[in-house]
Amino acid sequence: MSIEATEERHALGHRMKRKEDPRFLQGQGRYVDDIAMPGMLFAAIARSPYPHATIKNIDISEAMKVPGVKAVITGKDLEAAGLGWLPTFHGYDKQMVLAIGKVLFQYQEVAAVFAETRGAAEDGAEAVQVEYEPLPVVADPFTSRKDEVILRPDREQKTNHIYHWEVGDKDGTARALESSAKRVSQRIWFQRCHPAPLEPCGCVAHFDAMGRLQFYVTSQAPHVYRTALALVTGIPEDKIHVVSPDIGGGFGNKVPVYPGYVCAIVGALKLGRPVKWIETRTENLTSTGFARDYHMDVELGADRNGRLTALRVSTAADHGAFDAAADPTKYPAGMFGVVTGSYDIPVAHAEVDAYFTNKAPGGIAYRCSFRVTEASYAIERAMDVLADELGLDAVELRRRNFIKKEQFPYPSALGFTYDSGDYHQTLDKALEMIGYQDLLKEQAEKRARGELMGIGISTFTEVVGAGPSKHFDILGIKMFDSAEIRIHPTGAGFVRAGTKSQGQGHETTWAQIVAEELGLDPQTIMVEEGDTDTAPYGLGTYASRSTPVAGAAIAVAARRVREKARKIAAHLLEVGEADVEWKDYKFQVKGVPAKTVTMKEVAFAAYTNPGPNEPGLEATNYYDPPNMTFPYGTYIAVVDIDRETGEVKVRRFLAVDDCGTVINPLVVEGQIHGGLTEGFAIAFMQEIQYDRDGNNLNTNFTDYLVPTSLETPHWETGNTVTPSPHHPIGAKGVGESPNVGSPAAFVNAVVDALAPLGVRHIEMPVTREKVWRAIQGGNVA
Amino acid sequence: MNLQYNGQEQIPADPATVWTFVKDPDQVGHCLPDLLELTVHDATHFDAVVRVGVGPVRGKFKFKFELQPDEAARRMNMKIAGGGFGSAVDLTAGAEILPAADAGKTILNWNGTAVMRGPVAAVGGRVLDAQAQKVIAQTFGNVRERLTA
Numbered sequence: 005m006s007i008e009a010t011e012e013r014h015a016l017g018h019r020m021k022r023k024e025d026p027r028f029l030q031g032q033g034r035y036v037d038d039i040a041m042p043g044m045l046f047a048a049i050a051r052s053p054y055p056h057a058t059i060k061n062i063d064i065s066e067a068m069k070v071p072g073v074k075a076v077i078t079g080k081d082l083e084a085a086g087l088g089w090l091p092t093f094h095g096y097d098k099q100m101v102l103a104i105g106k107v108l109f110q111y112q113e114v115a116a117v118f119a120e121t122r123g124a125a126e127d128g129a130e131a132v133q134v135e136y137e138p139l140p141v142v143a144d145p146f147t148s149r150k151d152e153v154i155l156r157p158d159r160e161q162k163t164n165h166i167y168h169w170e171v172g173d174k175d176g177t178a179r180a181l182e183s184s185a186k187r188v189s190q191r192i193w194f195q196r197c198h199p200a201p202l203e204p205c206g207c208v209a210h211f212d213a214m215g216r217l218q219f220y221v222t223s224q225a226p227h228v229y230r231t232a233l234a235l236v237t238g239i240p241e242d243k244i245h246v247v248s249p250d251i252g253g254g255f256g257n258k259v260p261v262y263p264g265y266v267c268a269i270v271g272a273l274k275l276g277r278p279v280k281w282i283e284t285r286t287e288n289l290t291s292t293g294f295a296r297d298y299h300m301d302v303e304l305g306a307d308r309n310g311r312l313t314a315l316r317v318s319t320a321a322d323h324g325a326f327d328a329a330a331d332p333t334k335y336p337a338g339m340f341g342v343v344t345g346s347y348d349i350p351v352a353h354a355e356v357d358a359y360f361t362n363k364a365p366g367g368i369a370y371r372c373s374f375r376v377t378e379a380s381y382a383i384e385r386a387m388d389v390l391a392d393e394l395g396l397d398a399v400e401l402r403r404r405n406f407i408k409k410e411q412f413p414y415p416s417a418l419g420f421t422y423d424s425g426d427y428h429q430t431l432d433k434a435l436e437m438i439g440y441q442d443l444l445k446e447q448a449e450k451r452a453r454g455e456l457m458g459i460g461i462s463t464f465t466e467v468v469g470a471g472p473s474k475h476f477d478i479l480g481i482k483m484f485d486s487a488e489i490r491i492h493p494t495g496a497g498f499v500r501a502g503t504k505s506q507g508q509g510h511e512t513t514w515a516q517i518v519a520e521e522l523g524l525d526p527q528t529i530m531v532e533e534g535d536t537d538t539a540p541y542g543l544g545t546y547a548s549r550s551t552p553v554a555g556a557a558i559a560v561a562a563r564r565v566r567e568k569a570r571k572i573a574a575h576l577l578e579v580g581e582a583d584v585e586w587k588d589y590k591f592q593v594k595g596v597p598a599k600t601v602t603m604k605e606v607a608f609a610a611y612t613n614p615g616p617n618e619p620g621l622e623a624t625n626y627y628d629p630p631n632m633t634f635p636y637g638t639y640i641a642v643v644d645i646d647r648e649t650g651e652v653k654v655r656r657f658l659a660v661d662d663c664g665t666v667i668n669p670l671v672v673e674g675q676i677h678g679g680l681t682e683g684f685a686i687a688f689m690q691e692i693q694y695d696r697d698g699n700n701l702n703t704n705f706t707d708y709l710v711p712t713s714l715e716t717p718h719w720e721t722g723n724t725v726t727p728s729p730h731h732p733i734g735a736k737g738v739g740e741s742p743n744v745g746s747p748a749a750f751v752n753a754v755v756d757a758l759a760p761l762g763v764r765h766i767e768m769p770v771t772r773e774k775v776w777r778a779i780q781g782g783n784v785a
Numbered sequence: 786m787n788l789q790y791n792g793q794e795q796i797p798a799d800p801a802t803v804w805t806f807v808k809d810p811d812q813v814g815h816c817l818p819d820l821l822e823l824t825v826h827d828a829t830h831f832d833a834v835v836r837v838g839v840g841p842v843r844g845k846f847k848f849k850f851e852l853q854p855d856e857a858a859r860r861m862n863m864k865i866a867g868g869g870f871g872s873a874v875d876l877t878a879g880a881e882i883l884p885a886a887d888a889g890k891t892i893l894n895w896n897g898t899a900v901m902r903g904p905v906a907a908v909g910g911r912v913l914d915a916q917a918q919k920v921i922a923q924t925f926g927n928v929r930e931r932l933t934a
Contacts, residue, residue: 051871053868053871053872053902053903054873054902055902110902110903111871111903130844130869130871136873138875286904695786695906697786697906698902699901699902699903699906699907700907701906701907701910703904703908704908706908707907707908
C-alpha cells in the first residue's frame, strides 16, 4: 500500500517523479571527484597505525624522493602557520588537523602529501617515516572515566570526562521510581556505527587569479563551511566560495569539517595549484564522523495497571579522541531529551556523561536529528522490557501510555513541546494493515510447535527541524534557514535555498512547494542549492531540518511573491488590491469568478506592464521556526528465527508514518525505504568495533556491511496526516523517521521471538552468532 | 592484536656455532623469509625490508632489529619494530641456546610476542595466525639451511 496522493491539490501531495533522477540514472551527476582542473595536484594522507602514541620523529625525506611528490606537510608546519587545530562544530573542543606531538586514534591524520598523480601521492604517504612510542590505550568510556590515563593533556581540565549534561527532575524521578509498583532497568548499548555514504568525503581547493578560494566539497552545510574556513584560516569570507556539487549520500557524515579539507587548502595555497583530496573507503570508515556509541541505563516505573510513573536514563557516551559531535551549541547531547518518546510520563530525568577514548572522533547524527535515534531506541526497547515484566502485550502497554491527541501541544517532562499527533490513530491503522490479531494467533500456534516467531513494535516520536533561534546555533550561527524565489517573465522561475540535497529530492519537493503556493508548473521551477555565491545563507541539510525550516522559508518566500503579484494583478484587473483574492490558484476579483489573471500572466506583466508597482517578481525569506516538529510513526516487524543457525528472517515490515503534510508521496516513500534499509543494517549488521588495543576492526565493506537488495526485506508503508500547526504548510520532515524508529522494531521482534527461551534483551547488531548464543542460553547482552 | 608463540627447534650444529650465528646480524637477517633488503648498522642493529602478504594486505614492510645478547645465559633477545601500508608491528623475541642430547646438536628454546596494529590486524586478522606460523617455520628452516650449508 502506498501513501495516497491528494488529487484536489495543485502540486502538493502529487506523486511527481523526481526531477533530478534522469541526471543521476544516466550517470550525469557531477560529484566532487568529477572535477578536474588544469595543473591539479592530488593529496594523500599518512595516517597513524597506533591508537595512542607519542610521535618521536617524522622523516619526510623518503616521501619527497617519490617521483611526482611536490610537498609534504606535518602538524608542526600547520601549527607554525596557526592552522594546527580546528574548532569542532559546537565549539567546546578543537581537533588536530595533522597530529602534533602525539596521535590519539588509529588512522589519525599525521602528514599530507601533494603530488602530480593520486598514485604518487599515495606512494609518498606510504614513504613518510614516523617514529612512534606507544602509549596505553583507552578503548571504552568505562576505562576512560577512571582517569588513569589522561588522553588530552592539551586541555585545561586534566580529565577524560568531557561534559555532564542533564535534564528533568532528578529527585522527583527517584521518588517516583522508588514508589512504583513495577520497575524495570536495562543497560542498552547503541553501538558505534558509521553512516558510510557510498561517495566518501573529498574536496578540490583552488585559489583563482583573483586570490579567491574556490572550494568544491562534499558538504551538507556549505555556508557553515565558508564561515568556519574564514574563522580558521583568516581568509576574508568574501574571498571564499564554497560549492557542494551533487552529493552521493551524507547521512550526517558530511556535516563536520575534516582535516583533509584543511590540508587541501593549505596545499593549494603553498603550491599555487589546485589540489584534490578524495578519501578512500577505509579513510571514511576509520576517521570521519561516526554515530551513536551510547551506553544507556534505562529505568522505567509503572503502576499495577501499566501506567508509566517515571523514566530515568543515565548514559555514558564514547566521543573518541576529540569532542567532534555535531550538536547545536547548547545541546551537547543533542535532542536526547526526547527519550520520553510518545508517552505521557509524569516525571523523568536524563543525563549524559561523555568521555574521550582512543577512537575516531565524531558523534554525528546518522540519519537522525541529534541523538534522537539513541533516545528512541532506548525508550522503545525499555517499553518492551516493561511489557514483559508486567505480562502485558507490548501494544497494549503503549496504547495505555500514549500522549492523547487532545493533549497537544504537549509539554514533555524533559522540556519539549510536542506540536501535534494522533498516536492512537496511527497505531490502529498499522495494526489493521499488518493484521496484528492474525499474527498473534499464528505466533501462538508456532510457539506451541517450538518455532521462533517474533512481532516487534516501535511507536516512536522524533524531534526535528532545528531550530528556533532562541535555543539553537552552531558556532554561534542561529539555525534558521532561507529561500530566495525569482519568477521569470514567462512564469518559469527558480528557488534557491540554504539547504543541500544529498539524495533527499529537494529539486522536486522545493519546486512543488513553490508551484503550490504560486499556481505554477513545478516542472518549470528550477531548484539550486549548495553554491554560497548564489544561495541565501542557510545552515544546511541534516537532522531532518530541510522541510521543517527551509521548506517553511520557501513557502513564506512564495507567499511574499504572491503578495507582490497581487498588487500587479490588481493593476491588470483594474481594481483595488483589496478586491483581489487568490482562489483556485489564480487571482480573481472578489465575487466575479470570470475576472481572473493567472500567475503566469502576472509574471509577464511584472516585467512588461507592472503599472505603479516596482518591476520584477522575487522574494527572500529567512525562516526562524517557532518550534521543532515532531514526526512519529508505528513500525511493526515480523521475524522468523532458525533455531539451528540463529538466522533471522524479516518476513514483514510495515512503517506507518505521520510526517504531517506530505509534499510528494513518492519522495516520502523513497525516503522511508532508504531509512528502513539503513535501520535494518544497523539492527543486524553494522558496528565499528575496536579491540581492546584500539584497533579498528571494521575498515572496509567486507567487515562493515551495507545491505544489498538480496538482504533487504520488502518494505510496506502507510501513513496518517497530522499537520504541524506551526509550519506554513503543516509539514514535519520524514527522511530520518525510518532510521530512528526501525532499529527498536527489529530488535523487539527478535527478543519477542526468543522470549519463550527467557531472553529479555539482545544487543545490536543482532548477528546470527548472538542469536545462536541466545538460543543456547548464553550471554548476549 | 597480540600474538604469542613459543617452541623448540633442534639445530644440526653445536651450541657454540649456533650462538655465534645468532649474534651475527648478517646471518640472522638473511634467515628472514622474503627478504628484499638488509642493512647492517653495527653488531647489534640492522634494518630489513621484507615482502609481506597477509590476506589482502600486501607490500613491503620495513623493520628495525635490535639484538640483545646475554653471553652468560647464552640467550638472545630481540626487539623488532616496523611495518608498512599503514600497519605497525612490534615484536619481542627470545631464544635460549642449549646443548641437545645428541652431541654436536643444539636445542633452541624460543618465544615471541607480536603486537599488530592497523590493516594488518584488522583486515589480515583472520589469516594472521596461519601466516605467522608460516613465517616462523620458514625462518627456522633458513637457520638450519645456513648452518648446515
